[in-house]
Amino acid sequence: MNLSFRRLAIFAAILSCASIATAASQQLNLFIWSEYIEPQVVSDFEKKFDCKVVIDLYEDAESMLAKIQGGGVSLYDVVVPPDHMVPAMAKLNLLAPLNREHIPNFKNIEQTFLNPPYDSGNKFTVPYQWGTVGLFVRSAKGKTVPDSWSVIFDAKQQDGQFVLIDSVRDMVGAALKYKGYSLNSVNPKELKEVRDLIASAKQRSTGFDGSVGAKNKVMAKSARAAIVYSGEGVRGMTEDKETVYIIPKEGSQIWVDNLAILAQAPHKALAEEFVNYILDGKIGARISSFTQFASPNRAAMEFIKPEDLKNPAIYPSPAVKAKLEFLQDLGPKTRLYDEIWTQIKAK
Amino acid sequence: MSQSLTKPNRKTSLWPILSPALLWLIVFFVIPLTIIIAISFFSRGDYGEIQLPLTLENYKRLMGFGLLGFDSLYPAILWRSLVLGALTATVCVIAGLPLAFFIARLSPRWKNFALTLVVIPFWTNLLIRTYAWQILLSPESWLSRCAHTLTGGMSGESLYPSTFAVVVGMVCDFLPFLVLPLYASVEKIDWSLAEAASDLGANKLNVFRHAILPQIAAGLIAGTILVLLPAIGQFIIPDLLGGGKTVMLGNIIQQQFSQSRDWPFGSAICVVALTFVIMGLWVRAWCGEKPKELR
Amino acid sequence: MVRRKTEGVAMKQNSWRTTVIALLLFAFLYAPIAVVILYSFNEARFGTNWTGFTTKWYAALAQNSLALSASKNTLILALGSTSISTIFGTMLGYALDRFVFSGKRFLDRTLYLPIFIPDIVMAVALLLFYSLIRNWLGIFELGLKTMIIAHVTFQIPFVAIVVRARLSGLDPSLDEASRDLGANGWQTFWHVTFPLILPGILAGAMLAFTLSLDDFVVSFFTSGPGSTTLPIYIYSSVKRGVTPEINALSTLLVLASIIGTILLTLLQRKNSKQT
Known part of the structure; x- marks a missing residue:
C-alpha cells in the first residue's frame, strides 16, 4: 500500500516534469514591443532555420528593463531596446557585444544611423526601426485639430476623452516639450512643474496605456485623442479615415529602436542569424510596411512602397525633424524621472 | 515505516507526513518573505540594482519624505487602500445580508440552485469578470447612458475608469466570499430566539440586533475579513478599472517591480501590506476563538 | 435543524422586497459574465458598439496559435501544481488533524498567511527569491517550473485546510476500531481513513486546480519566455484593447x-446521499 502511494506521488511528479521538458531543440526567444514585427517574417525565419521563435511582448521600455533585470537576461536571446535605454543596459552588463562577422547585412544600415551616440561603434546594437512620438486624434466634423500638445495638457482645449502614454520618458518628454523645455531636462524645478501638469492631465484622462492600447482606444471611440508612436498613428489613419497622426508644433521626440543580443542569451548563434535576417533589405521593407515605422535600412528603401516613403507622418520633413529631439541616457539622474513617475502614477 | 508491526508511535511517524509540506512552505514562502523584509532595508542603485548601504530610507519615503521633499502621497495611498477595502466590505455586507437570508429561506430545491448560482462566479476567472466591467461601464454602454441621464448629463465624466468602477468591480468579485460563510451561519440560526424576542414585544430592528445578529456574527466577521483582505491588496481590479487613476497598494508594488525598478522600496510596501494582513488574521483568530466550528 | 421547519414565523418567509433585492444582486453578479458572452458574438473589432452577430471570433480563436499554446501551458501548470499540492496538502492536513505536536497552534494560524497574503506580495517575494538563488546557484530560470513551484506554494494551505475539515468531521472511533482489529497506521489510513476523506481530497484538488487556472499575478511575475498562460494572455490583450477574440476565449472558459461547478455540485449531492 505504502509503495503504491509513493509510486503515485513519484509518477505525478515525473509526469509534471516530463511534460515541461519537451521544448524544441532550436529555439529563439524574442522579447519585443507588441505589434512590432510582421508575423509572416517570423514564420519565414522559422522555416528557413528550422527553429521555433517564442515571442514575449512588452508595452514600455522600463518594464522591459525590469523583466530583463529580474531574470530575463539569461532567458531571452534578442531584445529591442530604444536608444536611451542602451547605455544603461550596457552598463548593467545585460547586452552581449555583437560579432560583426556573423552579421554581414550590417552593411545595409544607412550611414546616418551608424555609430550613434548611445552606442559608439555599434558595439551592442543595430538599428531596427525609427519613429516619432505624437498625437493620434479623431477629428470632429468641421473642426480643425490643433497641432499642439495643448490637446492633452490644456484643460480648455479638451474635447472628449484622451489617453496618456504609459511610458515614463515618452510621457514626461511630451510635457517638457509642451512647456518648451528639453526632453532631457534634469532640472528639479522643471520636472516638478511637468509632474503636476501630467498629474492634472491624468485626472481628466482615461488613464495610461501603451501605444498600441492607446491607438485601439481611439479606434474604438472610447477616447478622442492619444499619445502614440508614429507607426500606430499611421496604421490607425489607414484603417480609419477620421483619424490623424500629428507631430505637435512645440516639438517632440525622435527615437531609434535597436536589436540587441542579451549577455547570457541561451541561443546566441541563432540570435545572430536572426539579427542578420532582419537586416536583409527585403525583410526590412516587409517589417516597415507592416509596422508603418521608418526604416534605417538603406537596402530596404527600394522595396518600401513609395507612398510610405513620401508620407510625412512616417518620414518627417527636414523642417519638422529640426524640432525633434532624441532622448539621452541620464545616468544617475534617471532616478528623478522614476520618482516623479511613481508620484504621477500614485496621485 | 509501513512494515512496523508494533503500534504506531505517533511521535516518530509525524515527521515523514508533516515535513514535505512544511519544508516546501519554509523554502518557498517563509524564506522569500524574509528576503523581502531584508531587501526593504537596502538601497536602490542608479539603474535599479539592489545595493548597500542599509537604510530606513524606503520606510521614510513611504511615510512621505521623498526625493523631492515632503509629499503625503504614499500615506494617502495606504489610507485609500484601507478605505476602499473597508468600503467594499461594507457594501458587500449590506448586499450580502439580504442575499444570505433570501437563500436560507428558500425551499431545499431552490436553495441548492441559488447556492450554485452564487458559487459559479466564485469559480469563474476573476480577470474575465473584471474586464467585463470595462465593457459594461464604457461611455457608450446603456448603463453609462442611464447614469448619464440620471445625473443630468455631466459631460466628460465617465463611469470607467474611476474609483466607482473599482469599487463596483471589487464588490462584484468578492460578494460570493461574504455570502457563502454568512449563509452558513444564517442556516444555523435558532429562530425560536427571534420568536421569543418578538413575543416579548421587540420590534423588527431589535429582534435582528439582539436575537439574530449575535448568532450570525461569526459568519459575518469571517466573511468580512475574506473580502477586506483581498480587497486591500488588490492589483488587477484597480489596474483594469481604475485606469491608473485609482491607485492602491498592489499597484504601487507592481509599479516598483516593473517600471520604476525600485525593488527595495517595493519590498518596503510589501512589508506594510504584510502587516495589514497579519493584523487582519489576528482579528480573525481573536474573533473566531470561541465558536470554532463555525469556520 | 429539521425541527424549525415546522415553525411559521414571518421572518422565515421571503418578502417580495427581499426577493427583488436578491434577484437584482444575482443580475449584478451575472452581468459581467453575460456581457462577455454577448460580446463574443459582436461583429465590431473595436469598441463596444453592437454592429451585428458573428461567430467569426471563435473561428479566429481556433487558428490562434498563441491562445492554443497558452491553453496548453495553463493546463500543464494547473495539472502539475495540483498533483504536487494535493499530495503535500493532504499530508499536511492529516498531520494537523491527527497529531499533537509543539508549535501546532502556531502552524495552524500561519497556514492562513499564504491564503490571505496579497498575491502581488507573494509574486514579488518569489521573484526576488528566484533571482537571488539564480545568481548564487544558477537554478530557477523563470519558466513553467518556477510557476509550478509558485502555484504549489499557494495551493498547499488550501488543500490542507479542506482535507483537515473533512478529517475533523470523521468519527475517531473508526480509526480505533481498525487498530483494534490489528491494522497498522498505514493500513488504517489506506483502508479506512483515505476512502472517507477522498471527497475532501478531491474538493481540495478542485479548489487548487481552479486557483491555478485563475491566477494571473503570481504567474505573470514568475513566467519566462513561451510560458504565457491564458490569464496572462487575456490580461495583455485587454491592456492592448484587442478584445473580440478574448471575449470568445473567455466565454469558453x-x-x-459553469459546467465544472454544476458537475461538482451533482457529485457532492450524490456523495452526501450515499453517506
Whole structure:
C-alpha cells in the first residue's frame, strides 16, 4: 500500500516534469514591443532555420528593463531596446557585444544611423526601426485639430476623452516639450512643474496605456485623442479615415529602436542569424510596411512602397525633424524621472 | 515505516507526513518573505540594482519624505487602500445580508440552485469578470447612458475608469466570499430566539440586533475579513478599472517591480501590506476563538 | 435543524422586497459574465458598439496559435501544481488533524498567511527569491517550473485546510476500531481513513486546480519566455484593447467553469446521499 502511494506521488511528479521538458531543440526567444514585427517574417525565419521563435511582448521600455533585470537576461536571446535605454543596459552588463562577422547585412544600415551616440561603434546594437512620438486624434466634423500638445495638457482645449502614454520618458518628454523645455531636462524645478501638469492631465484622462492600447482606444471611440508612436498613428489613419497622426508644433521626440543580443542569451548563434535576417533589405521593407515605422535600412528603401516613403507622418520633413529631439541616457539622474513617475502614477 | 508491526508511535511517524509540506512552505514562502523584509532595508542603485548601504530610507519615503521633499502621497495611498477595502466590505455586507437570508429561506430545491448560482462566479476567472466591467461601464454602454441621464448629463465624466468602477468591480468579485460563510451561519440560526424576542414585544430592528445578529456574527466577521483582505491588496481590479487613476497598494508594488525598478522600496510596501494582513488574521483568530466550528 | 421547519414565523418567509433585492444582486453578479458572452458574438473589432452577430471570433480563436499554446501551458501548470499540492496538502492536513505536536497552534494560524497574503506580495517575494538563488546557484530560470513551484506554494494551505475539515468531521472511533482489529497506521489510513476523506481530497484538488487556472499575478511575475498562460494572455490583450477574440476565449472558459461547478455540485449531492 505504502509503495503504491509513493509510486503515485513519484509518477505525478515525473509526469509534471516530463511534460515541461519537451521544448524544441532550436529555439529563439524574442522579447519585443507588441505589434512590432510582421508575423509572416517570423514564420519565414522559422522555416528557413528550422527553429521555433517564442515571442514575449512588452508595452514600455522600463518594464522591459525590469523583466530583463529580474531574470530575463539569461532567458531571452534578442531584445529591442530604444536608444536611451542602451547605455544603461550596457552598463548593467545585460547586452552581449555583437560579432560583426556573423552579421554581414550590417552593411545595409544607412550611414546616418551608424555609430550613434548611445552606442559608439555599434558595439551592442543595430538599428531596427525609427519613429516619432505624437498625437493620434479623431477629428470632429468641421473642426480643425490643433497641432499642439495643448490637446492633452490644456484643460480648455479638451474635447472628449484622451489617453496618456504609459511610458515614463515618452510621457514626461511630451510635457517638457509642451512647456518648451528639453526632453532631457534634469532640472528639479522643471520636472516638478511637468509632474503636476501630467498629474492634472491624468485626472481628466482615461488613464495610461501603451501605444498600441492607446491607438485601439481611439479606434474604438472610447477616447478622442492619444499619445502614440508614429507607426500606430499611421496604421490607425489607414484603417480609419477620421483619424490623424500629428507631430505637435512645440516639438517632440525622435527615437531609434535597436536589436540587441542579451549577455547570457541561451541561443546566441541563432540570435545572430536572426539579427542578420532582419537586416536583409527585403525583410526590412516587409517589417516597415507592416509596422508603418521608418526604416534605417538603406537596402530596404527600394522595396518600401513609395507612398510610405513620401508620407510625412512616417518620414518627417527636414523642417519638422529640426524640432525633434532624441532622448539621452541620464545616468544617475534617471532616478528623478522614476520618482516623479511613481508620484504621477500614485496621485 | 509501513512494515512496523508494533503500534504506531505517533511521535516518530509525524515527521515523514508533516515535513514535505512544511519544508516546501519554509523554502518557498517563509524564506522569500524574509528576503523581502531584508531587501526593504537596502538601497536602490542608479539603474535599479539592489545595493548597500542599509537604510530606513524606503520606510521614510513611504511615510512621505521623498526625493523631492515632503509629499503625503504614499500615506494617502495606504489610507485609500484601507478605505476602499473597508468600503467594499461594507457594501458587500449590506448586499450580502439580504442575499444570505433570501437563500436560507428558500425551499431545499431552490436553495441548492441559488447556492450554485452564487458559487459559479466564485469559480469563474476573476480577470474575465473584471474586464467585463470595462465593457459594461464604457461611455457608450446603456448603463453609462442611464447614469448619464440620471445625473443630468455631466459631460466628460465617465463611469470607467474611476474609483466607482473599482469599487463596483471589487464588490462584484468578492460578494460570493461574504455570502457563502454568512449563509452558513444564517442556516444555523435558532429562530425560536427571534420568536421569543418578538413575543416579548421587540420590534423588527431589535429582534435582528439582539436575537439574530449575535448568532450570525461569526459568519459575518469571517466573511468580512475574506473580502477586506483581498480587497486591500488588490492589483488587477484597480489596474483594469481604475485606469491608473485609482491607485492602491498592489499597484504601487507592481509599479516598483516593473517600471520604476525600485525593488527595495517595493519590498518596503510589501512589508506594510504584510502587516495589514497579519493584523487582519489576528482579528480573525481573536474573533473566531470561541465558536470554532463555525469556520 | 429539521425541527424549525415546522415553525411559521414571518421572518422565515421571503418578502417580495427581499426577493427583488436578491434577484437584482444575482443580475449584478451575472452581468459581467453575460456581457462577455454577448460580446463574443459582436461583429465590431473595436469598441463596444453592437454592429451585428458573428461567430467569426471563435473561428479566429481556433487558428490562434498563441491562445492554443497558452491553453496548453495553463493546463500543464494547473495539472502539475495540483498533483504536487494535493499530495503535500493532504499530508499536511492529516498531520494537523491527527497529531499533537509543539508549535501546532502556531502552524495552524500561519497556514492562513499564504491564503490571505496579497498575491502581488507573494509574486514579488518569489521573484526576488528566484533571482537571488539564480545568481548564487544558477537554478530557477523563470519558466513553467518556477510557476509550478509558485502555484504549489499557494495551493498547499488550501488543500490542507479542506482535507483537515473533512478529517475533523470523521468519527475517531473508526480509526480505533481498525487498530483494534490489528491494522497498522498505514493500513488504517489506506483502508479506512483515505476512502472517507477522498471527497475532501478531491474538493481540495478542485479548489487548487481552479486557483491555478485563475491566477494571473503570481504567474505573470514568475513566467519566462513561451510560458504565457491564458490569464496572462487575456490580461495583455485587454491592456492592448484587442478584445473580440478574448471575449470568445473567455466565454469558453466561463462555460467550462459553469459546467465544472454544476458537475461538482451533482457529485457532492450524490456523495452526501450515499453517506
